[in-house]
Amino acid sequence: MNSVDSTSQSLSFAIFAALVSVTMLLCVMTSAERDDLDEFYTGFRTLAPLRNGLAIAGDYISAATVLSTIGIIALAGFDGLVLALSTALSLLLLMVLLAEPLRNAGRFTMGDALTHRGASRKVRLAASAVTLAALLPLMVFQLSGAGHLVTLVLGFEGSSVRTAVIIALGLLMIGYAAIGGMKGTALIHIIKLVVLLGASLLLALLVMDKVGWDVSRLMTLADARSGRGDAYSRSGLLIEATSIGKVDLVFSALTVVFGAACLPHVTMRMFTAKDAPAIRRAMSYAVTIMAVFVLLIAIIGAGATALLGRDIIEAGGPQGSTAILQLSQAILADSEALSTLVFTTVATAVFLTLLSSVAGMILACGNSLAHDLYAHVVARRRDEPSPRHELRLARLAAFAVGLPAIALAVLVQDKGLRALIILSFCISASAIAPALVYGLFWRRFTRAGMLGSLIGGTVSAVVVMAFSTTVSGTPQSLFPDADFDIFPLTTSGLISMPVGFLLGWACTFLSSPEAQERQRHEYAAKEPRLLAGTRRG
Amino acid sequence: MSSNTHDQYEWFGDYGQYPPRPGHPPQPGHPPRPFHPPRPSHRPPPASPPRVPARDNTELLRLRSAYRWLRRTMTVTVLAYFIGYLAMAAYLPGLMDTPLFGALNLGVFLGLMLIPLTVLAVVSYELIARSTIDPAAHRVRIADAERREGEESR
Numbered sequence: 001m002n003s004v005d006s007t008s009q010s011l012s013f014a015i016f017a018a019l020v021s022v023t024m025l026l027c028v029m030t031s032a033e034r035d036d037l038d039e040f041y042t043g044f045r046t047l048a049p050l051r052n053g054l055a056i057a058g059d060y061i062s063a064a065t066v067l068s069t070i071g072i073i074a075l076a077g078f079d080g081l082v083l084a085l086s087t088a089l090s091l092l093l094l095m096v097l098l099a100e101p102l103r104n105a106g107r108f109t110m111g112d113a114l115t116h117r118g119a120s121r122k123v124r125l126a127a128s129a130v131t132l133a134a135l136l137p138l139m140v141f142q143l144s145g146a147g148h149l150v151t152l153v154l155g156f157e158g159s160s161v162r163t164a165v166i167i168a169l170g171l172l173m174i175g176y177a178a179i180g181g182m183k184g185t186a187l188i189h190i191i192k193l194v195v196l197l198g199a200s201l202l203l204a205l206l207v208m209d210k211v212g213w214d215v216s217r218l219m220t221l222a223d224a225r226s227g228r229g230d231a232y233s234r235s236g237l238l239i240e241a242t243s244i245g246k247v248d249l250v251f252s253a254l255t256v257v258f259g260a261a262c263l264p265h266v267t268m269r270m271f272t273a274k275d276a277p278a279i280r281r282a283m284s285y286a287v288t289i290m291a292v293f294v295l296l297i298a299i300i301g302a303g304a305t306a307l308l309g310r311d312i313i314e315a316g317g318p319q320g321s322t323a324i325l326q327l328s329q330a331i332l333a334d335s336e337a338l339s340t341l342v343f344t345t346v347a348t349a350v351f352l353t354l355l356s357s358v359a360g361m362i363l364a365c366g367n368s369l370a371h372d373l374y375a376h377v378v379a380r381r382r383d384e385p386s387p388r389h390e391l392r393l394a395r396l397a398a399f400a401v402g403l404p405a406i407a408l409a410v411l412v413q414d415k416g417l418r419a420l421i422i423l424s425f426c427i428s429a430s431a432i433a434p435a436l437v438y439g440l441f442w443r444r445f446t447r448a449g450m451l452g453s454l455i456g457g458t459v460s461a462v463v464v465m466a467f468s469t470t471v472s473g474t475p476q477s478l479f480p481d482a483d484f485d486i487f488p489l490t491t492s493g494l495i496s497m498p499v500g501f502l503l504g505w506a507c508t509f510l511s512s513p514e515a516q517e518r519q520r521h522e523y524a525a526k527e528p529r530l531l532a533g534t535r536r537g
Numbered sequence: 538m539s540s541n542t543h544d545q546y547e548w549f550g551d552y553g554q555y556p557p558r559p560g561h562p563p564q565p566g567h568p569p570r571p572f573h574p575p576r577p578s579h580r581p582p583p584a585s586p587p588r589v590p591a592r593d594n595t596e597l598l599r600l601r602s603a604y605r606w607l608r609r610t611m612t613v614t615v616l617a618y619f620i621g622y623l624a625m626a627a628y629l630p631g632l633m634d635t636p637l638f639g640a641l642n643l644g645v646f647l648g649l650m651l652i653p654l655t656v657l658a659v660v661s662y663e664l665i666a667r668s669t670i671d672p673a674a675h676r677v678r679i680a681d682a683e684r685r686e687g688e689e690s691r
Contacts, residue, residue, distance in 0.1 A: 081648050082626060089619055092655050096611035096662050100604075216639025223640060233642055234634055235626045246627035253623050257616075277671055284659050291655040298649070531600050532677035535685075 004329065008340045009155045012347050016150070019352060020172060023188050027180035030187055037387045040181035040394060041108040041367055042272045047183075049278050051190060053285025056269045058189025060091055060261065060286065061196065061293060062357035063142045064421045066350065067149075071320030072238060073301025074313050077226060079238030079249065081298055086256035088287070088294045094261035095283035100276040101440045102267060104533045105526075109364075110264045110432070111372030112271075114439050114454075116530070117522040120447050121377050126454040127435075128372040131264040133458055134427040135361045136405060137420035138263070142361075143170055143409035144417060145321065146354040152322065153347045163410050169355070170406035176359035177366060178398040182272055185360050192352040197289070199349035200296040202342065203324070206331050207303030218299070221306035232305070244488050255422075255493030259429030262436060265364035275533050300324060307331065319418050319476075324350065358405075365401040370394035419470045419478045426465055426492045430500035431457030438504050440530065443523045444516040445508050452507030457500025464492035596680050600673040607670065611662055618654070622647055 004012075038045075047055065065087060073080030106113035111127035147166035151157070156165070176185060211218040219233055226232040235241060239249045261267075273279035304313055304323040308330055316322040328346035332339045370393040379385050385393070434453040438445040464487055465471060471478045473485030487495070508516065528534045626633055626644055633644030 078626070078644060078648075081645065082623065085619075085648055085651050088652070088655055089615060092615055092658060093612065095659065096615065097608055214639075216641050219640035219642075219645070230634070233640070233645055234630055235644070236630070241627070241630065249627050250620070250623045254620070257619065276674065277667070280663060280666055284663050287659050288656055291652045295649070295652050527601070528597055528677055528681055531597065531604055532674040532681070534678050534681040 004153060004155055004343070005336075005340070006155075007336075008329075008343050008347075009153070011340060011344045012153050015344060015348050016154075016351055019348065020355075023191065023352075023355070024172075024175065024179075026187050026191075027176050027184040030184045031179050031181065037108070037391055037394075039183065040391055041371070043181070043183035043186065045272055045274050047186060047272050047282075049273070049281035050285055051186070052269070052273055052278070052282035053289070054193050055186040055189040055272075056266065056282060056286040057091075057289040057293075058193035058196075058356060059185075059269055059360045060087075060266050060290065061193065061353070062138065062361075063145060063350065063354040064138055064357075066196070066297070066353055067145060067321040067324065068319060068418060068421060070297050070301045070304070070324045071313070071317075071322075073298060074304040074323040075226075075310065075320045076238035077222065077228070077232035077302070077305070078235050080301060082235070082249070082253050083238075083256060084294045084297055084301075086253045087260050088290045090257045090260040091266075091283075091287050091290050093257060094266070095280070095287055098262075098267075098436055098440065099270050099279050099283050101530050102270045102436070103273055103276055103279040104530050105440060106267075106271045108268075108271060109368045109371045110267060111368060111376065113267065114435055114450060116439070117519065117526055119376070120450075123447055123450050123454075124372045124376045126451055128368045128377075130427065130431050130435075130454050130458055131368040131372075132365055132401070133462075134263055134424050134432065135265060135365050136401075136408075138424040139358055139361050139365075139401075139405040140408045140412065141417045141420040142354055142358050143173075143405060144413040146351075146358070147409070147413055148317065149322070149325075149347075149350060149354065153325070153351075159413070162413060166409050166413065167406055170358075170402055170409070173355060173358040174362055174398050174402035176355070177363040177402070178395040180359075181394075182268075182363070185356065185363050186269075186272070188352075188356045189360065192349075192356040193289070195352055196349040197293065197296075199328075199346045200293065200300060203328055203331070203346060204296045204299040204303070206342070207299050207307070207327070210303070210307060210331065218302055218306055222302045225307075225309040226305050227310040239490055247494060248489050248491065251489075251494040251497070252422075252491040255425055255429045255491050255497065257429075258433045258497065259425035259427075259493075262428045262432040263424065264368065264432070265360045267432075267436070268364050268367070300327060303327060303331075362398050362402045362405070366394055366398035369397035369400060415478055417478070418476075419465070422470055422491055423461070423465050426461040426496055427458050429493055430461040430496035431455075433497075434500045434504045438508075442508075443520045445504070446511040446515045446519050448511045448515070449504045449506075449508030453500050453504035456503035457496060460496040460499040461492045464489070464495045468492060596673065596677045600670065600677050603669045603673050607662070607665055611658065615658060619651070622651070 069080065069084050069087070072083060102113055105116035109127070110131050111124040114127050115123050143166055146169050147162045150165050150169065151162045156162070176188060180188070207218070211221060223230055223232045228237060231237060235249060236245075239245045239252065270279055273282055301323065304327040308326055312326060313320045313323050316326050324346060325343070328343045329339065332342055370390055374393050375385055375390050431454050434457060435450055438453065439450060467484060467486040468489050468491070469477060469485045469487075470490050471485070472480075472482040474480065477485075489495070625647075633642065633647075635643045637643055637646050
């Protein structure tokens with residue numbers, strides 16, 4: 001993108017620095033007491049529905065969603081809109097299908113929710129592994145994106161500076177997760193969501209003002225300057241409309257619908273509500289906010305193409321990921337002061353989004369390592385570790401997850417990384433979604449079925465993605481020069497989602513009838529808690 | 538998904554006879570009534586021995602079918618609309634390209650319509666859940682608490 005002028009740079013720098021100090025201070029102030037696990041993991045389940053809803057939406061709208069979805073809408077038009085709509089529907093589906101039983105079944109982590117019928121070390125282990133596998137790619141994508149964005153906004157150059165920025169930001173995000181726990185990150189998510197919504201609303205209003213509040217004119221301009229003409233408002237720019245491509249488009253959208261909201265850092269927020277009506281109300285707020293947000297990013301994405309043109313957006317970065325910043329810089333170009341103001345507001349919102357969404361994911365992974373892996377798998381010979389011990393471990397685990405993520409982000413920072421987002425969604429849709437749906441609703445679902453879904457879904461998602469056109473074979477791929485694309489698909493969902501669901505079903509039927517009957521009894525014993533939230537025991 | 542044979546209970550059979558929710562503003566002219574769902578022990582004893590052994594089990598069955606109906610209806614509606622939309626986008630590009638308002642075509646219009654529909658789905662879910670699920674869940678919890686009390690005093 002065009003270089004950022006120096007006023008904007010110094011203003012942005014001052015604001016970023018202030019934000020970092022203020023949010024860190026808030027985190028320390030809301031930090032959990034020494035040995036209270038409930039407070040660190042769930043904030044005592046005391047978050048009021050509105051605040052909880054804001055935190056869920058904040059956690060859900062990751063930087064990956066904001067940057068890459070706006071970029072895709074700007075470059076691929078209609079297909080981008082479909083993907084943005086899928087993310088909103090995903091949250092709606094989470095609300096109507098899973099949220100309430102999940103709130104009643106789970107306690108702290110994904111492993112708790114999946115073993116709600118009875119303890120199982122293998123399921124805990126698999127849950128922990130799948131949590132990491134699903135969130136690590138997203139964290140790496142966002143960390144390397146954060147490096148690009150901050151160096152761009154602040155006008156630093158060179159890859160060594162970028163490496164330093166990634167490391168510094170990464171440590172900061174680990175700090176939020178380790179110090180603040182669930183309550184601290186919730187606070188940061190709320191702040192981030194308010195700032196992000198405000199900035200997006202401002203930008204969308206400015207776009208509509210530019211086109212004279214005429215949607216038809218916005219579409220005409222976007223069509224004309226997209227370099228693709230009418231095809232911009234028709235399906236086929238993101239995924240070619242061949243016979244395979246059409247199926248691929250449908251299943252890419254469905255993968256987002258099933259995957260996006262099942263990611264562990266989102267489901268983890270279900271456990272922070274007081275009871276089922278409270279999580280229902282919180283989800284009402286979150287889904288409504290998400291629906292409005294999709295409208296805003298659709299306007300911003302189309303507006304970026306309409307006002308800037310395709311060439312400028314493509315020059316700004318891979319897959320148009322800086323389109324929102326370019327638009328904010330250009331939209332009021334005739335007045336320098338206003339232009340600086342708009343640009344700084346949007347840059348601040350994106351910066352906060354990056355910080356908070358990675359912190360939320362580090363927290364989800366760290367909690368899973370400490371609670372699922374250590375407290376229930378490693379430490380089983382001794383009795384459960386003392387809460388104080390586990391809490392210290394949860395904080396250390398944030399580092400254990402964050403540091404490798406930083407290292408990976410530094411290593412891959414120059415690649416086009418959209419493959420990583422897709423991989424996360426595919427693992428979530430193919431492994432976590434079947435495990436949760438079967439685990440919460442199917443009486444006879446056995447542990448073998450659970451492991452089949454979790455492991456089979458993850459493995460098939462990774463394998464199919466590795467041999468897809470997202471990774472190799474086309475100019476937009478992760479490795480454009482290599483050519484090992486066996487499956488002509490951009491998303492593995494078409495194959496791996498059915499594999500995950502079918503393996504769960506098949507492994508259950510292959511288990512002994514006694515095992516199925518045992519699960520039925522365990523489910524019956526837990527059902528009052530699952531449906532009505534009666535006391536445990 | 539799950540199969541069972543003994544939950545053909547009409548979950549809406551006693552719809553409408555619950556007292557108002559807690560937090561509901563009292564009607565003008567009426568004294569505020571505290572929220573007490575009918576306790577199971579206040580019902581007349583059954584004439585014949587019940588088919589299901591425990592009373593709280595009946596409440597649970599009612600809650601289960603209320604939840605299941607709501608969950609399935611909402612999920613199927615949401616997915617059916619969206620899959621239909623996706624299929625039209627992929628396989629009927631000509632239809633979706635029909636201009637509606639100037640340059641705004643049917644595909645983009647139907648997509649944008651999803652946004653108010655999502656809000657509508659949220660509101661209807663919230664309203665239905667509040668009137669059918671919450672009272673049933675409340676009674677299951679009361680039955681459960683009574684059972685526990687009974688076990689403790691024994």
